[in-house]
Amino acid sequence: MVARVVTVAFDGVEARRVDVEVQLVALPAGAFAIVGLPDKAVAESRERVRGAFAGIGLALPPKKVIANLAPADLPKEGSHFDLPIALALLASMGVIPPDVTAGWAAIGELGLDGSIAPVGGALPAAVAADALGLGLICPEANGPEAAWAGGARILAPRSLIGLINHFRGTQVLSAPEPGPVATPRRDADLNEVKGQEGAKRALEIAAAGGHNILFIGPPGSGKSMMAQRLPGLLPPLTAEELLETSMVWSVAGLIERGALTRERPFRSPHHSASMAALTGGGMRAKPGEASLAHNGVLFLDELPEYSAQALDSLRQPLETGEIVVARANAHVRYPARFQLVAAMNPCRCGLGGAGKGACGKAPRCHRDYQNRISGPLFDRIDLTVETPPVTAADMALPPPAEGTAEVAARVAVAREMQTERVREAGIDPLQGVNARASGSTLDRFAAPDEAGKALMMRAGEAGALTARGWTRTLRLARTIADLEGSTGVLRRHIAEALIYRRSTAQAQGEFDRAQATAAAPTLPAW
Structure with a gap:
């Protein structure tokens, strides 16, 4: 009989499905093989599983254990494969009913005493399991984290024996509650x-x-x-x-x-x-x-x-x-x-x-x-x-x-202006912050008036602006205008934005002269 348990492999922040298949074959007795492109940590799972079984009073059967991690061409990394391998092996041995794990994915590292240690990636694993229509079995310490994944079903046992008892109906594990939302600290003003x-x-x-x-x-x-x-x-x-x-x-x-x-x-x-x-x-x-x-x-x-x-x-x-x-x-x-x-x-x-x-x-x-x-x-x-x-x-x-609270209030107003502007225009929300505005969004909302455009032209002709610098100057001027509550980008906004730009080495002299005029109302000496 082949027992199957679902788990995940992490590809960046994406959790990709992996099926753990365990089969017991006659010979050679006592051997334990893990296949499916495992790394060193996954390959060592066989010893942790063997030790965890011994810690809870179970002995491996006198057969060869083959654990296959499919798909075989996907690299498998980390110790979180211990628990799904152990669950599939328990099902193969008849310790737990073979069908009870059908609706679950599992992650967790096993201790030699049968405890289940926390692992990284519980939140993306829970999100992925929920997308597959499965619940997630994870270590107790990871339960509050995994519970943040919306309506996903979560089991968070402390030990392997507790999970066995739950699946055999002699113990009931309650679903964990999401962890707290920490209050931001404001020690520095x-x-x-x-x-x-x-x-x-x-x-x-x-x-x-x-x-x-x-x-x-x-x-x-x-x-x-x-x-x-x-x-x-x-x-x-x-x-x-x-x-x-x-x-x-x-x-x-x-x-x-x-x-x-x-x-x-x-x-x-x-x-x-x-x-x-x-x-x-x-x-x-x-x-x-x-x-x-x-x-x-x-x-x-x-x-x-x-x-x-x-x-x-x-x-x-x-x-x-x-x-x-x-x-x-x-x-x-x-x-x-x-x-x-x-x-x-x-x-x-x-x-x-x-x-x-x-x-x-x-x-x-x-x-x-x-x-x-x-x-x-x-x-x-x-x-x-x-x-x-x-x-x-x-x-x-x-x-x-004036401290952090006063400045943060003005920043919040400016950010809300940017968000509302993008929302009303039906533009990608990622461009709701001026630093990310580009293309037609920039042309539509950050186009300067004629005096401002003339100032930008003179800066560009002096070699003080690259093409990227031109775009970033417009973004910066748009932010300065937002802090002022101005709907348009004016010459004074462009002038202040240019003061903050560090030019290329060839235009360093022009940049220094522009800085010298930061407080002056006259046109920078480009």
């Missing part, structure tokens, strides 16, 4: 940052439109403080975004006891992080920091200290919103629609080329340090903001009256 009013304005614009931002300034000027306060300015995750983000975190095994949060992710990897750590990969192609920041913020402090390979690996996901980890036998796709926030010193010495304690090697040290970052990556950053040293006079001032 924007009013704790003294001085840097221009940088705070840029941070508000970045939050309102989902734009990428780079702070450049000496140590202690508040770059990291402002970056860490960005999540408090952003609106909470929508229901759809919460599911998308939680699926990624579930596959990575980062959801504890089913607790979800509507606070947007904030990931801040160390500058020694490798390309695989940022974009995903490794033995099981786990999601990287960029995917864990999906629908949230990826903060890269000390930007030039990251390897060039790691930084340039972010160029594609910054445009497409997804990452494809390519392997010889598979392409694993993860979502990675994040907002990039970066910080760096003006040069390796830290203080740059002006003021007290200036670098004695300026401007060469300044230029060489910033040249560690490729031009194409700079071109994907919408706002480049100088953060000058905070003076003693700034530190002596009382905390600003």
Whole structure:
């Protein structure tokens, strides 16, 4: 007799159906074979299953056990195949009725005492099982997480013996309740940052439109403080975004006891992080920091200290919103629609080329340090903001009256304008944030007035804007107009947006002159 139990294999955040088939054959007695392209962790399941059976007082029959994981050409990775293999084997042995598992899929790792240990991916597994018309059997610790999958039936036993008793009718396992929704913490407030009013304005614009931002300034000027306060300015995750983000975190095994949060992710990897750590990969192609920041913020402090390979690996996901980890036998796709926030010193010495304690090697040290970052990556950053040293006079001032709550309220109004604009026009909701607007959406809602268009033309003719820079400047100007409550994009919105653009090396002089006119009402000297 062949016993079958359904489980899943993870392809990024997608859970694909796998049928576990177990058959007992006469010879050679005691052998246990797992076939179907298993990795090392799956191949070791035979020893964990054997040990778990011994732990609950069961002995394997004196026959050869063959466990087939179909389809055979789909790579199988992870320890979550233990439980479905064990269930199919129990059915083959007659310990449980062979038909009781027909309406269920199963995931879980077995301990040698028969306990069922938690595994990653319970939420996408539950969603996939529900789509197949099946319930999900998962470890007790994963039950609250799996219960978030809508109307899916969930069983969450603590041990293998408890599951056997449930299927034999001597014990009833109750369905788990969804885990709690964690309350966002607001320990860091924007009013704790003294001085840097221009940088705070840029941070508000970045939050309102989902734009990428780079702070450049000496140590202690508040770059990291402002970056860490960005999540408090952003609106909470929508229901759809919460599911998308939680699926990624579930596959990575980062959801504890089913607790979800509507606070947007904030990931801040160390500058020694490798390309695989940022974009995903490794033995099981786990999601990287960029995917864990999906629908949230990826903060890269000390930007030039990251390897060039790691930084340039972010160029594609910054445009497409997804990452494809390519392997010889598979392409694993993860979502990675994040907002990039970066910080760096003006040069390796830290203080740059002006003021007290200036670098004695300026401007060469300044230029060489910033040249560690490729031009194409700079071109994907919408706002480049100088953060000058905070003076003693700034530190002596009382905390600003305006903090996170006040700025977040304006950001929420601007975001609602963007969402409503897209909804009324019947456009893809993904373009409901200005930073993602493109094509006809951009032409329709971000077209500047004649004076603004003339200013854009002069910037482009001076070499200060690439084609990508032109689009991103329009998006940024649209956000500035939204914060002002303006229905149209005017010249002053274009002028402010151009101030924040970092031009190519050939147009650095024009860029510097434009920055010098940031507070002036006259036309920038392009």
